[in-house]
Amino acid sequence: MTETAGQRPYHHGNLRSAILDAAERQLRERGADQLSLRDLAREIGVSHAAPRRHFADRRALLDALAEAGFLRLGDALRTSLAEADDAFPARLHDAVLAFARFATENAALLELMNSAKHRPGASRIPEAAEAAFGQVFALIEEGQERGALEHGDPERIGIILYATVQGITTLVNGGMIAAERLDGLIATAVEQFLRGARPPLP
Amino acid sequence: MTETAGQRPYHHGNLRSAILDAAERQLRERGADQLSLRDLAREIGVSHAAPRRHFADRRALLDALAEAGFLRLGDALRTSLAEADDAFPARLHDAVLAFARFATENAALLELMNSAKHRPGASRIPEAAEAAFGQVFALIEEGQERGALEHGDPERIGIILYATVQGITTLVNGGMIAAERLDGLIATAVEQFLRGARPPLP
DNA sequence: CACGAATGTAGCCACTGGAAACAATGATGT
DNA sequence: ACATCATTGTTTCCAGTGGCTACATTCGTG
Structure with missing residues (x-):
């Protein structure tokens, strides 16, 4: 039958x-x-x-979701950088905003991605994460070469901005900040970052 | 028997x-x-x-844990401010560090606290949260009065720092940043914040 | 000291994730 | 063409969980 x-x-x-x-x-x-x-x-x-x-497992399904999430995040960053202006501050702002939008539009997914990223045994997830975030670190280095950011370990410099953005999206997702304020806060955060992390004046 | x-x-x-x-x-x-x-x-x-x-409920137990967590966080902030130096940057740094330590030493608790804070019906939790965080907002206003921070909506100014710290602790808790780097990153974040959010030079 | 309020217990239900044994279908080699 | 094997789905079971209700024990208080 x-x-x-x-x-x-x-x-x-x-x-x-x-x-x-x-x-x-x-x-x-x-x-x-x-x-x-x-x-x-x-x-x-x-x-x-x-x-x-x-x-095989509930966790295996969640891991697959996380991996797919990193691929989509990577695409979003790539697209935003491809369409961005040439000036460094604008490029940084656009990329950061793209990340923040992804984070607020896919709150639970991002949480899952974060918790899955450093679980032992899930080798494909860190790779996918690296592919996505690598673009942002490259952008930071670009900013250093262009003289817009102070020199030093790019990770140390950039991680502060990443943390800020991550925090902002967390607050938006948690309802502590209205979603309408996201763009403005991201702009403020990027501006403060650029002011705070620019090279000392000669 | x-x-x-x-x-x-x-x-x-x-x-x-x-x-x-x-x-x-x-x-x-x-x-x-x-x-x-x-x-x-x-x-x-x-x-x-x-x-x-x-x-009554699994959630009721978790809510009770969250409320207790806010009380302990409030105590930690109070203690750090009571012992802090008089200079504003030092006070801000100490309070922020106290929060960050609490956040990294009680990672799961803090996550619970955050998710419980804005659940409808749990009125005691927002009160406890307000009691804890109110100290930090008061500190920001103190900074504005002392001329160390630009004027404007204190919440808009401070939320960026809060987001940054929240992000740093999330990264530490997620294993993306070694715990040993916490103090240094907090110091960097506070410095960048103070540079980025200070009033324009006359 | 009796009786009601607190506090703890036993047993049930529905649901979940996981595992094994079985059934239907699709692919492959001759 | 067709037998055979791998894939994909199904059924059935198990242990664990949260929640509920009926019952037991103890505590306080009139």
Whole structure:
């Protein structure tokens, strides 16, 4: 027997990506804690054990979501830098804003990405993260070469800005800052960073 | 029958605080997600339903932990300000460092505190949070009055620093920054903030 | 000292993630 | 063409969790 009424055939055909799509929606709507494998299976109309063929584990599914998130973040940064003005401050601002937008539009995902990044054994995730963040560190170095930022360990300089942006998005996501203020705060943060981290006047 | 061998009497006597203590340990060791009411009960040697008499809900227990956390954070800030030097930059630095230490030494607790703060219905938590953070906002205003910080909405000025510190502690907690670098980064962040947010030279 | 309020216990339910045994389908080699 | 094997889904079970209700014990107080 194959098709009973309008039922799905025995094989779903694209279960893996169907699960990933549904999972990302659940992640967005209910957060990572509340994401339920069985619920996903129900939603897709498949038995609760079917996802196991594609994700060994709940954590494996979350890791896959995190990896996909880093790829999307990398794309967002790439796009923003490709479209950006040539002046360094503008380029920095655009890249930072792109990150901040991603972070606020994908709050739960980003949280997942952060917690997954340094879990032992998930080698693909740090690679994907590196690919995304490498662009920003390269941008910092560009700023140093152009004389807009003081010299010194680029990571030490940049990490402060990264922390600031990460903090701002956390506050927005937590409701402590209205989302409408995001762009303004990012602009302020970048300006303060550029003032605070510029080379001493000659 | 009362005492069978070395058993605990029927009433524990201090179950509520025993639960809170055990819960904070579990929170520290396994994170909020993995904190299990039944596990706490087992650990304490009490039936799995006993905690219900003191905390209606898993969330109620977590809320109680969060509230206690804000009280302890407030104490830490108070202490650091009481012991601080008189100069504004030193005072700001000490308070910020006290917060950062609390945040890194109680990572899971702080996360819980942040997520609990803006949940509807938990009125005592925002109050406790306000009591703790009010000190820092007062300190910012003090800086403005002393001429060390530009004027304008104190919240807009201060939130950038708060975000930066929050970001730094998140990075430390996430393993992206070695804990040994915390003090140095906090110092850098405060310096950059003071340079970036000082009034324009006359 | 009796009786109601607190506090703890036992047992049930629904749900979850995980694992094993089984069934249907798809792919491959001859 | 077709037998065979790997893939993908299903069923069924288990242990663990949070929450609920009915019951037991103890404490306080009139």
